[in-house]
Amino acid sequence: MNPILVIGATGTVGRQVVSQLIAAGSPVRAMTRNPDAAKLPPQVQIVRGDLTVPETLDACLDNTDAVFLVWTALPSAVAPALQRITQRARRIVYLSAPLKTPHPLFQQPNLLRSMFEQIERTVETSGAPWTFLRPGMFAANALLWWAPQIRAGNIVRWPYLAVPTAPIDERDIAAVAVRALREEGHAGAEYVLTGPQSLTHSEQISTIANVLGRDLRIEEITPGEARRELLTIGPLPAVNMLLDAWSAALGHPAHITSIFTEITGAPAKSFRTWVTDNVAAFRA
Numbered sequence: 001m002n003p004i005l006v007i008g009a010t011g012t013v014g015r016q017v018v019s020q021l022i023a024a025g026s027p028v029r030a031m032t033r034n035p036d037a038a039k040l041p042p043q044v045q046i047v048r049g050d051l052t053v054p055e056t057l058d059a060c061l062d063n064t065d066a067v068f069l070v071w072t073a074l075p076s077a078v079a080p081a082l083q084r085i086t087q088r089a090r091r092i093v094y095l096s097a098p099l100k101t102p103h104p105l106f107q108q109p110n111l112l113r114s115m116f117e118q119i120e121r122t123v124e125t126s127g128a129p130w131t132f133l134r135p136g137m138f139a140a141n142a143l144l145w146w147a148p149q150i151r152a153g154n155i156v157r158w159p160y161l162a163v164p165t166a167p168i169d170e171r172d173i174a175a176v177a178v179r180a181l182r183e184e185g186h187a188g189a190e191y192v193l194t195g196p197q198s199l200t201h202s203e204q205i206s207t208i209a210n211v212l213g214r215d216l217r218i219e220e221i222t223p224g225e226a227r228r229e230l231l232t233i234g235p236l237p238a239v240n241m242l243l244d245a246w247s248a249a250l251g252h253p254a255h256i257t258s259i260f261t262e263i264t265g266a267p268a269k270s271f272r273t274w275v276t277d278n279v280a281a282f283r284a
């Protein structure tokens, strides 16, 4: 059996894809720029590859079956890398975003949108069977957004506290990816995946406080303050992208789908379950 290639194998979703593929009995090849730091299970064949250095992809793609693709590299590297990947992959499962869902959270202009669209167009026209995963907000964003503040003290400062989202557990995204990588019947599918529950930012932070058994003071900050204070979570364009999406989504219930359950037969994991399983990250 040829291995399934996981690009982005050391990331939030890719790491789960790797472990669930192993559990399902598939041989796995994991691509990373730095094999020494990969910390992946011993059964995994780890290969060095860089999406911005296209010639490194050939050895990664050699004799592979399906490819799981996460793209966080620069837009300028898309065309040469995708040309190689689409020529060689026998099936492609791409981690995209809900680009076509008519909910304001997902429809604000942003810098990454045209890059996602370029990747999708290249994959769609390549001739290889493909599946696009379109998850909404990751539950794991809490590690970047709130864990540092919660580890440091009892105050969480955040904008748009009343905006609801339906955070999805990365294990659920991976579970759908693994089915699309291993099973027939997912070609041409675009799966919009969300968590099971609409929760405001304030409710999500309160859930973390509750699981920790701590009293946290949640303070709303203005978008202007957020632009200055949230540079710890990313560069200004990324912060602006989030602020624009949240501003537009204010007053709209979160978009929730049942696609995860339709595909897997299991209920989507709640945000409380995600927090409980990741609680150590919020402890000092």
Ligand SMILES: NC(=O)c1ccc[n+]([C@@H]2O[C@H](COP(=O)([O-])OP(=O)(O)OC[C@H]3O[C@@H](n4cnc5c(N)ncnc54)[C@H](OP(=O)(O)O)[C@@H]3O)[C@@H](O)[C@H]2O)c1
Pocket (backbone or CB within 6 Å): 007, 008, 009, 010, 011, 012, 013, 014, 031, 032, 033, 034, 049, 050, 051, 052, 070, 071, 072, 073, 095, 096, 097, 098, 134, 135, 136, 137, 138, 141
């Ligand atoms: N966060 C959200 O709420 C959300 C919602 C919807 C969609 N998304 C999408 O999900 C994707 C991110 O997924 P994630 O959070 O699982 O990723 P992540 O944790 O940020 O990890 C990024 C992965 O990409 C790999 N990578 C980065 N640059 C690379 C390069 N030049 N060559 C090869 N590999 C490279 C890294 O591997 P090495 O460092 O080991 O090389 C790492 O495994 C993005 O496309 C994002 O737009 C996110």
